Amino acid sequence: MASGDIGFCDGYREGEWDTPDLAALLTVLSHNLDKIRILLVGNPLVRAFNNILHAFNKNTKAGSKRNIFAHYDLGNDFYGQWLDPTMTYSSALFQGETDLESAQTAKYAALAKLVDLKPGQHVLEIGCGWGGFAQYAAQTIGAKVTCLTISPAQAEYATARMKRHGLDNLVDIRLMDYRDVEGEFDAIVSIEMFEAVGEAYWDAYFDQVKARLKPGGKAGLQIITIRDDLFDEYRQRSDFIQKYIFPGGMLPSLEKLKAQAARVGLSPLKTYGSDVIHFGLQRP
Template sequence: MESAKSCSIEEATYSLPSKAHWSDNLARRAVHRLLARIGRGRLSVHDSEGTHEYGDPESPEPLHAVIHVHHPSLYRRVLLNGSVGSGEAYMEAAWSSPDLVKVVRLMVANMEMLQAMDQQRNPLRRLLSSIYHRITANTLKGSRQNIAAHYDLSNELFSLFLDRNMIYSSAIFASPEMDLDSAAEYKLRHICERLQLSEQDHLLEIGTGWGGLAIYAAKHFGCRVTTTTLSQEQYHYARDWVEREGLEERITLLLKDYRKLEGQYDKLVSVEMIEAVGHDYYPDYFSRCSQLLKPEGIGLIQAITIADQRYRQALGSVDFIQKYIFPGGSLPSVSVITDHLCRHTDMQLVGLEDITFDYAETLRHWRERFFAQLSEVHNAGFDDRFVRMWEFYLCYCEGGFRERVISTAQLLMAKPACRQLPQVR
């Protein structure tokens, strides 16, 4: 399905400079030279000097993106800070687009040009990126701070756009007709079935979220669940929900780092939590997962991944998502995951299912629901700058998934003594 058009706020309320900075014209010429490298699709840029067309009009690539430049500071920001600068300029309403997802898709479809744009960043920016990674490292203390920065924003905010089970990860759309609630619940059932959960099982969940998966597994599959989070807001929300459901005897809720967990469990699940682990901590994460599983256990990780070919390059950079949305966040690649399974566990990868395009659809639904509740977002205390930041975040991710520069997969892992694996269907 083609992505829905951007639901941006057209009336900006920010105080942009009334006059262009002397360097803006120089930056404008440099950025337009970079845009001239676009080879796939087409880009139309409307600014104070007219309309500029880039790309091949005869290109079989159907993407045609449109940008309206409202203030020339956009060019300076892009020249100094690449794609991060474009996001910052969007937050300040220096530019807009009738379909922001298309802009993101066009840019990543022209990866060589996008990389050249990001490489324009000056040495000071690269030094700051290095420092950023140090101060947002996912130590025991750092992880709590990083998690709180995003997940403790407001339970009310997340409830405005997530499904009824408060699932903040990719749904699975088994059919095009599915709505978000149905697709999110289908994903929960799919995970439980892949893990072959039963009343005899004790499931460990690393990354509670708001409690949706733990409650679903306990109610529908009868298993015991121990689940842990670092978010105070999520912990309190999940605790109250578990009590309302009367599941206190089946669900144990912890406010504890995965590195502090003890015991052994029949099954393990960790849904889109690995993105908050950090590259330097993968050995500990995977070894802990292995140690926490019984000899015959199985585990499932749902992970957002980056292409193997781009993993090393991403290690030293700071993108918009890391700077403004998920501090300390990082994406593994599939080969990095399998390498750590090999070197730090006795587990084997026994199944992989790609749900990348399901995530693009999930993000489209989140974005539409977010903007349908825009007045409530404002009432919850979030201003237009925050709204534009989140619009850029949601569109940035959706475009990345639609072009498959980032992916999502469910990886099933088994311990050596496991003799019951889910059947291939």
């Protein structure tokens, strides 16, 4: 366990250890974190090395393109083999026993409700993936959607998807960094993209959310968070998610999100969830 939690995960990936029930094992470990936390931290030298690697993944505009290409441009066919039919790569909203596709659609509906999205309104989606929310907003609500992605593979797929469903008159897929978009929108939706931004660019992200909302406009952000009491320890070291899922990224705590909203003068709306939250904001 010299490499801590990263080494634990790498060992499983490389076949160095196995278990007949991975979910059960992780559940047991999660219930005993206080007892095993020292093992998850790992050797200081290994931890320092991982932190250096993480620092080189900083999400500048060029760094973001490099990181996104390494993760999402593995090929649309690869993701299509295990994602649901909406091609949604983020947490779903399960309301009772249902299938994954229905739970993803429920998530889209909840976010649209959070920003009070209406027919004819123009919504900006920061980090649109393969276009699942955009299709829902245009097809179900009749909203106009401007979608941002920096993944060429996602942009190609989403563009073809909108044409296939006759929605290309309502949905504009842009291969563009969120820092470069201009104009004002009735609403903003961003689904599990903030985690990849990186702490150094939290200010830039929230500055853009404020600047791109019309007065009275609302934003709905779905974000994976970490507990407030764990954040300071967490931010001191790289982990599995930062190495493999969000290179250069950082999970925020709810208090950090509230502080960013207050800094730019966005009023908080309702917040739903615990680990994965729907964080609602409104521009006065």
